[in-house]
Amino acid sequence: MVSTIPGVLSSGARAVRAFTYSSPARSALLAFAAAIVVFTVLLMMPWATASDAPAYLHDAVFTATSAVSVTGLTTVDTATHWSPAGQVVILAGIQVGGLGIVTISSLLALSVTRQFGVRTRLLAQTGMSAGGLGEVRSLITTIVVSSALVELVIALVLAPRLIAHHGSFGDGLWHAVFYAVSAFNNAGFVLDPGGLAPVADDPVVFWALICAVFLGSLGFPVLLVLWKHQWHLGRWNLHTRLTVEVSVLLMLVGALGFAALEWSNGATLGGDGVADKLQQSVFASVMMRSGGFAVIDPVDTRASTMLITDALMFVGGGSVSTAGGVKVTTLAVIFLAFLAEARGREDTTAHGRALPTSSIRVAVSVAGMGLTLVSVSALTLMILTGEDLGRPLFESISAFATCGLSSGLSAELEPAGVYVLSGLMFAGRVGIITFATALTMRAQRTRYRLPVERPIIG
Incomplete structure (x- = not known):
C-alpha cells in the first residue's frame, strides 16, 4: 500500500504538468482559485478578526476573493472587523493578486506566440515589450521590481501626511504602505472606518492615490x-x-461628466469651492474605472452619474494591468471597427496600422461575455433581494470590473448573494484574460472556405 503512494503522487504530478502545459488559461484559473482558498483559510482563523472569533465562511470567501482579484468590495468593515493580522493577510492577498494577475497575464500572452509563425511572434513580443520568448524571467523580474519601486515612492509620499493625521509614526507608516499597495494594484481597500473622508482635504494624498x-x-x-x-x-x-x-480620454470625459452632473448637488459637490469640485471630479473619474477609492458615496450621486459610473467601470483599464473591466483596448478596437464600417472601409485601421479581423472578433467576444456575466448577476441579485435594477446592476458591474465602488448592497446581501458576487469577481478578473487567450489559441487555419451568404442585419 505504502509503495503505491509515490506512484500515485508521480502520476498526479504528471497529470498536473500535462494539464498546465496544454492549457495555460486553465493554469491561471487554478492558480487564482488556489490563492483564494489559502487566503480564505487564513481569514477564518480566530486571530484574523478583531473579536478573536472565526469569521463567517461567506465573509472570508468574499474578502479573500476581493483581495486576490484586487477588487475592494467588502461585506464587513475592513478597519473594524479584521485584526491587524487580518489586515496584513488582506494586504498580502492584494499584493499576490496584483503581481500574480500581471505576471500570469504576461505569461499567457507570451504562451500564445508559440502557436504562430515567426512574424506573429515578433509582433506579440513587440506588444509585450519583450526582446524574446526566452525572456520570461526578466519580464517578471521587471514587473516585480517596477511594482515595488512605484509602491515605495507612493508610500514615502503618503507617509508624512498620514503620520501627521494619525498622530502616530507606526500607524501612519502602516496606513501609507497599505494605501500605496492598494492604490497601485487598483484594489480600493481602506483602513479607516470613514474611508478616505478623514483625508479628503489633503491634496497630496489625493494626487498620490490618483x-x-x-x-x-x-x-x-x-x-x-x-x-x-x-x-x-x-x-x-x-x-x-x-x-x-x-x-486619458475616458479620464477627461469622466471628470467633466461628473463635474457637470454633480456641480450643484448638495450631497456631493454642491458645497465645495471650484478647485475642490475639479479635484474631486478628477479623483472620482480615475477611481470609477478601477481604483475603487471613494470620498463621495455613489448612492449620494444622481442617477445619471451612476449610469456614467457603470459605463466607466465596465470599460476598466489597460491590458496586462492590475485594472479590471473589458479593457480600454477592447473599447478602442470595437469603436474603430464601427468607424470603419460607417465610412465604408474594408480595413479597420489605427495610426497607420491595419487591425486583424481576429482582434475585432476577440474584442466583440470579450465585451459580449462581460455583458452576459453582468446581466445574469444583476438579474440574480434582483431576484434574491427584491431590489430594482439600480443597485444590483451597479454592484455587479463593480464586481465584474474589479472596481470596488459600492452602493452598499454587498454589505446587505445574504450568503447566496455574497457567493454570486464572489464568483463574478473571480470570473471578471481571471475570466477575461483566459477567455481572450483561449480564443486566440484556438485560432486555426483551414485549407478550404465555405460558401459566403450574408444574413439581413438591422
Missing part, C-alpha cells in the same frame, strides 16, 4: 514602453498609443 491608480491601470507593457521611449510618440507601438489615448 497617480498610483492611473499608473497601475495602464499595464506593464505600456509602462515599459513609456520608460524606454518616453514621449517619442513615433516609437510607441499601437497598443501603447491606444491604451494611453483612450485612458
Whole structure:
C-alpha cells in the first residue's frame, strides 16, 4: 500500500504538468482559485478578526476573493472587523493578486506566440515589450521590481501626511504602505472606518492615490514602453498609443461628466469651492474605472452619474494591468471597427496600422461575455433581494470590473448573494484574460472556405 503512494503522487504530478502545459488559461484559473482558498483559510482563523472569533465562511470567501482579484468590495468593515493580522493577510492577498494577475497575464500572452509563425511572434513580443520568448524571467523580474519601486515612492509620499493625521509614526507608516499597495494594484481597500473622508482635504494624498491608480491601470507593457521611449510618440507601438489615448480620454470625459452632473448637488459637490469640485471630479473619474477609492458615496450621486459610473467601470483599464473591466483596448478596437464600417472601409485601421479581423472578433467576444456575466448577476441579485435594477446592476458591474465602488448592497446581501458576487469577481478578473487567450489559441487555419451568404442585419 505504502509503495503505491509515490506512484500515485508521480502520476498526479504528471497529470498536473500535462494539464498546465496544454492549457495555460486553465493554469491561471487554478492558480487564482488556489490563492483564494489559502487566503480564505487564513481569514477564518480566530486571530484574523478583531473579536478573536472565526469569521463567517461567506465573509472570508468574499474578502479573500476581493483581495486576490484586487477588487475592494467588502461585506464587513475592513478597519473594524479584521485584526491587524487580518489586515496584513488582506494586504498580502492584494499584493499576490496584483503581481500574480500581471505576471500570469504576461505569461499567457507570451504562451500564445508559440502557436504562430515567426512574424506573429515578433509582433506579440513587440506588444509585450519583450526582446524574446526566452525572456520570461526578466519580464517578471521587471514587473516585480517596477511594482515595488512605484509602491515605495507612493508610500514615502503618503507617509508624512498620514503620520501627521494619525498622530502616530507606526500607524501612519502602516496606513501609507497599505494605501500605496492598494492604490497601485487598483484594489480600493481602506483602513479607516470613514474611508478616505478623514483625508479628503489633503491634496497630496489625493494626487498620490490618483497617480498610483492611473499608473497601475495602464499595464506593464505600456509602462515599459513609456520608460524606454518616453514621449517619442513615433516609437510607441499601437497598443501603447491606444491604451494611453483612450485612458486619458475616458479620464477627461469622466471628470467633466461628473463635474457637470454633480456641480450643484448638495450631497456631493454642491458645497465645495471650484478647485475642490475639479479635484474631486478628477479623483472620482480615475477611481470609477478601477481604483475603487471613494470620498463621495455613489448612492449620494444622481442617477445619471451612476449610469456614467457603470459605463466607466465596465470599460476598466489597460491590458496586462492590475485594472479590471473589458479593457480600454477592447473599447478602442470595437469603436474603430464601427468607424470603419460607417465610412465604408474594408480595413479597420489605427495610426497607420491595419487591425486583424481576429482582434475585432476577440474584442466583440470579450465585451459580449462581460455583458452576459453582468446581466445574469444583476438579474440574480434582483431576484434574491427584491431590489430594482439600480443597485444590483451597479454592484455587479463593480464586481465584474474589479472596481470596488459600492452602493452598499454587498454589505446587505445574504450568503447566496455574497457567493454570486464572489464568483463574478473571480470570473471578471481571471475570466477575461483566459477567455481572450483561449480564443486566440484556438485560432486555426483551414485549407478550404465555405460558401459566403450574408444574413439581413438591422
